[in-house]
Amino acid sequence: MILRKALALLVCAVCWAALGASTGAAASAESGLHLRPTGGALFPERSYVLSLPSKAFISPSAVTVREDGKVVKGVTVVPASVAQSGQFGVVLVLDASDSMRGDAIAGATAAARAFADNRQPGQSFAIVMFNKETNVALPLTTDSEAIDAVLAAPPSLAHATHLYDAVAQAVSMLENANVTVRSVVVLSDGADTGSAQSLEEVGTAAHDAGVRVFSVGLRSKAFDVAALQELARRGGGQYLEAKTPGDLEPIFGQLGSKLASEYLIHYNSNARPGEKVIVSVTVDGYPGAVTAGYTSPTVSASGEPPFQRPSIERFVRSTAGMVSTAVLAAILIALALHFLISPRSGGVRSRLAEFVSLPLLTGAPPAREEAKEDLFERADQSMGGAKWWARFKQDLEIGRINVPAGRILFWTIAATLLAVYLLTLIGGLIIGILGFGIPLIVRAVVRQRANRQRQ
Numbered sequence: 487m488i489l490r491k492a493l494a495l496l497v498c499a500v501c502w503a504a505l506g507a508s509t510g511a512a513a514s515a516e517s518g519l520h521l522r523p524t525g526g527a528l529f530p531e532r533s534y535v536l537s538l539p540s541k542a543f544i545s546p547s548a549v550t551v552r553e554d555g556k557v558v559k560g561v562t563v564v565p566a567s568v569a570q571s572g573q574f575g576v577v578l579v580l581d582a583s584d585s586m587r588g589d590a591i592a593g594a595t596a597a598a599r600a601f602a603d604n605r606q607p608g609q610s611f612a613i614v615m616f617n618k619e620t621n622v623a624l625p626l627t628t629d630s631e632a633i634d635a636v637l638a639a640p641p642s643l644a645h646a647t648h649l650y651d652a653v654a655q656a657v658s659m660l661e662n663a664n665v666t667v668r669s670v671v672v673l674s675d676g677a678d679t680g681s682a683q684s685l686e687e688v689g690t691a692a693h694d695a696g697v698r699v700f701s702v703g704l705r706s707k708a709f710d711v712a713a714l715q716e717l718a719r720r721g722g723g724q725y726l727e728a729k730t731p732g733d734l735e736p737i738f739g740q741l742g743s744k745l746a747s748e749y750l751i752h753y754n755s756n757a758r759p760g761e762k763v764i765v766s767v768t769v770d771g772y773p774g775a776v777t778a779g780y781t782s783p784t785v786s787a788s789g790e791p792p793f794q795r796p797s798i799e800r801f802v803r804s805t806a807g808m809v810s811t812a813v814l815a816a817i818l819i820a821l822a823l824h825f826l827i828s829p830r831s832g833g834v835r836s837r838l839a840e841f842v843s844l845p846l847l848t849g850a851p852p853a854r855e856e857a858k859e860d861l862f863e864r865a866d867q868s869m870g871g872a873k874w875w876a877r878f879k880q881d882l883e884i885g886r887i888n889v890p891a892g893r894i895l896f897w898t899i900a901a902t903l904l905a906v907y908l909l910t911l912i913g914g915l916i917i918g919i920l921g922f923g924i925p926l927i928v929r930a931v932v933r934q935r936a937n938r939q940r941q
Contacts, residue, residue: 525696593731604742616652677710689720885935
């Protein structure tokens with residue numbers, strides 16, 4: 487009986503997992519959105535590339551990131567159109583073997599130019615040619631003139647097809663340049679012959695480095711679709727096929743437009759060591775959500791525990807911490823206003839001293855008090871030329887508020903800064919701006935007391 491119940495629960499779990507996977511895949515297919523982790527990010531940093539349909543554009547504020555259902559704060563979303571050099575990079579790998587002679591290599595060169603024309607100004611671009619050797623025709627660069635010069639004429643051809651070696655070279659270039667969003671686009675019409683690298687080694691290297699591999703096959707007598715499809719599958723990219731050389735240019739133009747419509751998502755994760763996390767991204771105007779998963783490391787690359795936010799920061803960011811911080815901020819602001827505005831009584835001698843001369847102190851005032859008074863007097867003198875300052879001091883006098891104006895100014899600034907800081911921790915910069923209302927509250931209270939005395 488117990489075994490039967492356990493089997494039933496296992497079947498239900500498998501069904502739920504399959505349902506969740508199919509739902510995520512359906513949402514991705516329906517919306518045209520794709521999410522993939524990038525290379526080079528060290529935990530707690532997390533970086534993803536969000537791919538949109540070609541020529542689509544969204545506002546970065548339309549993107550919402552969640553980890554295990556909780557909205558992630560501090561997310562930056564950078565479109566490829568405004569990216570800086572080194573954030574987005576692509577290496578174009580072109581087959582320059584003898585089988586590409588004639589219309590094939592001419593069509594490939596024209597397609598490469600169409601691909602380069604669609605790249606964004608800040609997108610790094612490189613070209614690798616391969617036959618019996620792997621030749622880096624153009625290192626990673628954003629120089630349009632250098633790119634046009636390399637693609638001005640078809641390359642020289644030779645025998646053999648070191649396809650896997652060329653892809654491995656492209657992956658290494660992106661990794662060594664520390665590019666964040668890494669892509670490789672391969673064009674070939676034949677199977678690999680003579681590479682030192684194997685398909686498994688190249689696929690593993692691309693996966694580990696966070697490099698997407700897009701492959702384009704041009705049909706010929708030596709055509710091997712399996713190798714190109716497997717490269718794209720292992721590299722998390724896409725396989726496209728051209729039946730004739732004339733089909734290459736529109737395919738590469740569309741692919742270039744697709745890579746130019748991507749967004750780099752970056753944030754710091756709060757996941758604990760060894761925790762399995764589901765990342766979901768929603769975009770306003772697109773149905774469903776695209777998801778990705780990862781397991782946070784138990785130790786860093788240096789053998790040290792991964793970054794963890796201090797306990798006080800985790801408490802402040804929690805719901806209980808936000809409520810406690812809000813209450814504390816309200817109490818501090820109320821106390822500050824009370825001590826600033828409430829009149830202080832110094833006993834009979836101090837009240838009589840307002841009308842007659844009485845020695846209130848038997849000795850000289852402490853040096854610390856003198857220093858404070860000097861500070862407030864200097865602040866008073868520096869503001870003396872302002873008309874609003876004179877009116878403010880007049881309202882203090884009429885309202886019988888016996889606190890020096892300089893002291894009120896000092897503590898109002900201190901309370902304002904504290905309130906802005908606490909409110910920013912609670913609700914972000916927009917909520918933090920509310921803290922700047924404290925000077926207005928102080929001014930309103932002083933004016934109200936003065937008007938009451940006038941009446």
